[in-house]
Amino acid sequence: MRISLILFFLLNLFSGWAQQNRSLTGTISANGEPLPFANVYVTDSNTGTSADANGFYKLEVPDNASRLSISAVGFKTLYHRLSPADFEKEYLNFTLSPDLLGLEEVVVSATRNRLSKKEAPVIVQVMSPKLFRATQSLSLADGLNYQPGVRVETNCQNCGFTQVRLNGLDGQYTQVLLNSRPVFSALNGVYGLEQIPVSMIDRVEVVRSGGSALYGSSAIAGTVNIITKDPVNNSWEVSTNLGLIDGTAVDRNLNLNTSLVSEDLSNGITLYGIYRNRDAYDANGDGFSEITELTNHSVGAKAFYRPNDNSKIGLDLTAIREYRRGGDQLDLAPQFTDITEELDHNTFFGGSDYEWYNDDRSTVFEGYVSVQHTNRESYYGGLGGGRTAADSTLANNAFGATQDLALVTGAQLTRKFTTKSTLTSGLEYRLNDTEDAISGYQRLVDQRVHNLGAYSQWEYKAFEDFTALLGARLDHVNVKGRYAIAQISRNADVSQTVLSPRLTLLYNITESLQFRGGYARGFRAPQAFNEDLHISSVGGEQRFAILSDDLESEFSNAYTASFNFDRSFNKLQTSLLIEGFYTTLENPFTLVSTGAALPNGSILEESRNGSGASVAGTNVEFNLSPGEEFLFQAGITWQRSVYDKPQVLFESDDNSLNEPDVVIRDFMRSPNLYGFFNANWRPSEAFKIDLSGSFTGPMLAPHVISSSGFIKIEKTPAFLDLTPKLTWHFDLQKYLHLELSGGVQNLLNSYQTDFDRGPLRDSNYIYGPNRPRTFFIGLRFGDF
């Protein structure tokens, strides 16, 4: 009786939407069982109904209706195109399949608006803290390897300079964003990936290829968007980890995290603090580090305030103090050692944004300003194996100081005209001012880059299964730079306006098969990027990079095409992505070694416009989930990166028979085959097993083998870095949990074995997995 009263009420509610026309009836089911209360409605309209407890529905369909969507929470939405035959049938039945792999997750990187991952015209890969925990990643640099087409590698034994490579292109082709803002400067690109602790991250969205136009024209290989937490509930969490690198070097970690959100959700704050202290690690017992000593203290806060239901003000503050040192005799002052690279970063990120939207969110306005400032003290030098007065003088003068400022401010307006058409437009101004000076080497990088950009992107659903994303970005770039090393000095004065068009298409071939295609044009104005700001050592002397004279802008064309197939076979759910990519580079900035060209025998590398180049390859990603307790993901990339014409990597000064020019066709440090997998198994609520691995195929790496700077191209072996991890979960109280975990990173100890030895080593000759076998245990407790 009571229930019938309710049903009467609900039926009245539903019938309000019925418009008398044509009617359809049938049953909605899932996996052979009727699915109660699924929703059926006419796409892009307000006409709809819900099925009853037996999965039975009855819907009056207006004349102009052409398509139905059938949805239920936890199931993949089904779209059905109406045909006249449908109205002649007695019953029109539908079968829904569950959404276990989170295919309908919400992402922002694709179009700069929140959008369901499946409807996004650009493929967005989302990495959650779950994955970071499964792989025991302490910093962003550790976790990024577990995405198709992404590879992170350490490039320097002395200082641990890391680079992320997307689709085989170097780090400077990838734009790193913090909460969708490009505050990550060229200088942050050197060590920043290791400075961002994962405990402040809510998720990381990776877009490969330049499909997402709105973030800037330098995002040629793609974007990595770090999104920090946005809490609802009060929570707190303390976690600590202890790692033993090769059983000897200790890595200690402490994270604190808490969120407070008011009852009416109008304001809230997340606070986090990180302490990390890692010992240096020496792989070959020569007294010189392969992994740097590192201390990182970071604190940050993210707060929001909603003055009313239509607006939100956000504030983000993070301070990072990071100290790292590598080389030998780490307990001595740097000038008394053979090699020391010591960096003390004081970095501050601050940002504020304002968002306003109307009641139905069809118009959204955003204004923002973000700032990054780094104050860095550096030491790149040492005696280099010598003990002469000159060595000592030089070593005493290798202290440097760096100031870096990045500022981003902009405004963006998004207007949804109909359900089929959305226009996003914006203006953005960026400034990056870097001054890096080491007076002892007469080295200077003094560079100021202004960028004023205007962009617009139109998302148009031309017809039901076809969405087009048309966009363009107009950038005016102004670079003023002075670069000096020893007696050499270069200037850059560039002022350029460039239009970068982008186009992306999405076509749903069937409900389970999607095609995406895209074209993006990108450019980079000549300036010093991350690698140009890094100093390494070889032959006991420093190796510097400088821009060449008359360096010209680099342009790129990126094409992608992909098929995405997802399907359920009873309870088992699978998805398969096959993506082809092809990128051409015109005038790519290429570091060419001119050998020991400086008076003291130091090696000088010049950033020059190289030969045209192209990168072509395929990413394959596979997901499998037979049920709640098991998930398997794997990805593999097969690619080739080549220069169109032979490219000089080392320029010999006398062209002697022993040490001629070194000329290459393939990109260095770019394996033709690499991939990852990640498997989670949860036998019970309290126990979880993770197994993840990353594979790096053979590649070519440059190796300096003589004091003249002469390079030998080495072929590296393949590596398989496996990480098993066990986690136990205890509920101490309703709101207090405890987690214990332990495992081994790089279980097979798949690590480089042919490091150079001693003070004359080539510190850039490091490749493969970032650490040897490392045992770890962890403790996490709190209300999380």
Place this chain on the structure above:
Amino acid sequence: MKTILLFLFLACGSLAAQERAQINWLSWEELDSALVTKPKKTLVFFHADWCAYCKKIDRVVFTKPEVIQKLNTDYYAVRMDVETTDSIHFDGKTFTNTQALTRRNGVHDLALLLGTRPQKSFSLPVTLILNEDFTIEKRIFNYYTSALLLGFLAY
């Protein structure tokens, strides 16, 4: 001295007990018979493990003394994890979680029946306020503060 300590201890204990005052949640079966014995208005709260806003209501709104007092005096209160796989006997019928047979995070039939809106997927939190005769007074499909809820309950 000992007696004073004992007294203090007891006083603290009873204070703590008062602190822990909570809503007297009924099961559906208990509600069924309570409605026969003494008709009262009813509040039904649907939640799930993954629903952050449900947790917020649970922790912030349902712990406020005014809310607890209002609900315990003037209402019957029922809470239900929509993913429960228990069969529920209510109003002479048996409701089961049909969805859970075929998938994870399946929503119980009873929750779907009471919490489904036309044209929208089932979403949480859902709160129902019912009259003495168990007709629907109000259905709330989003988060609310304790002040807002007291307003709904006071009509």
